[in-house]
Amino acid sequence: MEFFRKTLDPIIALAAIAVLDIFMFLLMGAWTVGGGETMMTGLMAQAVLGDELDRIPFWSIVFPPHADYWKIYISLGMLFGAFVGAVASKEFYLRVPRHLSEWVLITIGGLLMGFGIRLAYICNVSTFFGLMPEMNLGGYLAMSGIIAGAWVGSLIYKKLLERDT
Amino acid sequence: MTPIVECLVAFLFGSVAGLLMQRSRFCNTAALRDAIMFKTYRNTKAMLVAMMILTVGFTGFMSVGAGHPLQFDVGLNTFAGLFLFGIGMVLAGACTVSTWVKAGEGNIGALWALIFTFVGMFLFSLVWSASWWPPAPQTMTGQINAPALQLGFANAQTLQDKFGIPAIVFGLAQTAFLGLLYRGILRRERAQHAEHEKHQKEHQKKKAAAAAAVEA
Numbered sequence: 396m397e398f399f400r401k402t403l404d405p406i407i408a409l410a411a412i413a414v415l416d417i418f419m420f421l422l423m424g425a426w427t428v429g430g431g432e433t434m435m436t437g438l439m440a441q442a443v444l445g446d447e448l449d450r451i452p453f454w455s456i457v458f459p460p461h462a463d464y465w466k467i468y469i470s471l472g473m474l475f476g477a478f479v480g481a482v483a484s485k486e487f488y489l490r491v492p493r494h495l496s497e498w499v500l501i502t503i504g505g506l507l508m509g510f511g512i513r514l515a516y517i518c519n520v521s522t523f524f525g526l527m528p529e530m531n532l533g534g535y536l537a538m539s540g541i542i543a544g545a546w547v548g549s550l551i552y553k554k555l556l557e558r559d560t
Numbered sequence: 561m562t563p564i565v566e567c568l569v570a571f572l573f574g575s576v577a578g579l580l581m582q583r584s585r586f587c588n589t590a591a592l593r594d595a596i597m598f599k600t601y602r603n604t605k606a607m608l609v610a611m612m613i614l615t616v617g618f619t620g621f622m623s624v625g626a627g628h629p630l631q632f633d634v635g636l637n638t639f640a641g642l643f644l645f646g647i648g649m650v651l652a653g654a655c656t657v658s659t660w661v662k663a664g665e666g667n668i669g670a671l672w673a674l675i676f677t678f679v680g681m682f683l684f685s686l687v688w689s690a691s692w693w694p695p696a697p698q699t700m701t702g703q704i705n706a707p708a709l710q711l712g713f714a715n716a717q718t719l720q721d722k723f724g725i726p727a728i729v730f731g732l733a734q735t736a737f738l739g740l741l742y743r744g745i746l747r748r749e750r751a752q753h754a755e756h757e758k759h760q761k762e763h764q765k766k767k768a769a770a771a772a773a774v775e776a
């Protein structure tokens with residue numbers, strides 16, 4: 396199938412996703428990832444800690460873990476859809492970062508992303524594909540934050556590249 | 561809708577979105593990073609197009625009271641959180657979307673980023689449980705709350721209620737602004753292209769002159 400042989404124009408892909416996102420906005424709410432990830436974190440923490448989790452009020456007051464939270468399944472769907480796409484187009488293979496420095500950067504980056512999402516109560520997907528189109532004040536605050544952060548991150552990244560070469 | 565149906569709809573949406581993003585290599589991190597670092601706009605343009613469609617769609621439905629917009633107070637934490645996120649996504653080379661999509665393609669680095677996103681969230685839950693800031697959803701007022709550094713809640717719906725002008729009017733204004741940004745990018749790309757062609761022509765001329773000199 397042609398679809399699995401050629402790279403799709405991202406404008407077409409994102410326009411199609413936007414139309415579907417409007418349908419989901421009407422049914423449940425706009426596309427988001429951070430909320431589902433937080434719920435997954437809570438469920439995993441509950442599985443490991445059991446009743447001990449009650450000692451961390453965040454999980455009883457802000458995000459009581461429950462598995463039938465719809466936002467979890469957007470993320471699982473994305474994993475599944477991408478896996479199907481990659482297998483069908485013969486693009487699935489294990490890619491492992493080679494250098495220790497890459498592992499360190501990914502670890503720090505992941506921690507900052509997780510911490511940042513929870514501090515803000517939203518993720519980058521909600522910012523661009525939820526809050527901004529709803530013209531929520533938070534969308535403008537978040538967008539200013541993410542652009543400033545990406546700029547600082549790019550400066551750090553450039554410095555690291557220069558040091559390595 | 562029952563929670564099960566909601567989860568099914570969400571999974572279906574996610575699957576199609578994941579497939580389309582895998583096939584198009586769309587990445588939200590690249591949309592910002594590439595524009596800042598490399599002055600290339602492949603992903604930025606796609607993001608702007610989606611935002612224009614969504615702004616018209618969301619504010620259009622919000623004008624008649626349909627849809628489920630997010631409702632929570634925002635403030636300094638919204639800016640600070642996404643600032644940290646912005647640094648993190650560039651360092652990790654992936655955002656919330658691409659971690660899932662790349663993990664689905666077999667990228668172990670993306671899976672690692674995902675695991676540490678969970679760890680980061682858990683760490684925040686510990687910090688929150690000590691600081692109780694930002695305010696829990698139950699204590700949000702929708703109004704400015706200076707001691708908690710909160711600006712309250714406002715969106716196209718509250719603008720409509722306040723000014724009596726349909727939300728879609730504000731939405732169209734925002735869409736026009738995004739459209740101008742998009743046009744600016746297209747212009748910049750054309751200028752880059754023209755510059756590139758000029759360089760190539762000069763290079764070819766120099767090559768031809770050098771070849772002629774050798775022959776002479």
